[in-house]
Amino acid sequence: MKTYLFLLIAVAFETFGSSCLQASQQFTKLWPSLGVLVGFAGAFYFFTLVLKVLPLGITYALWSGIGIILITLSGRVIFGQRLDLPAMLGLGLIIAGILVINLFSKAQAH
Template sequence: MLNTYALLLIAVMFETFGSACLQASQQFTRFWPSVGVAIGFGFGLWFFVQVLKVMPLGITYALWSGVGIVLITLSGLILFNQRLDLPATLGIGLIIAGIVVINLFSNTTTH
């Protein structure tokens, strides 16, 4: 199961990379960031599919999107100086709480 979570984390990291490149591509007007979008999303989806062999879709997608939101928010802050207000920060905190609840209390994290 640890390998499954590692694959999911790799998938999310590629998706985060692709999303950051999407911002940097300036609507696909810059070549190398546009290539990064394709690479990031392509590999992210490939690793996502590998996780689906072990975990159900709903749980996988919840973890993928929750962790992805947190990582892309941090990327936006670090790379693009995008700051969040208090309600946005609290909302992301609730997403993190949801991820913790799923992983600690749910029996549906595996097929």
């Protein structure tokens, strides 16, 4: 269970770093630029902890799927970015993929 907590922390750091990347305006703003460094450093640190337990492919699939959803929510809330129907359907497919991996895959350690 600690492994999944570390994964969520890694994704939270990555979401923070990606949001700061948008806010940094191509690294022209100091504080968001520093946020990018902190966000991605934290993300990769916790990602390495998860890799001690889960296989790389499974970890990256979960990291990517959860990260896409969180960064999409961040884009909506912080930057006012809207999604159209095809984008929402695509995100639904990502969520479905995460559920299939977690509920049915024998490739990951539980």
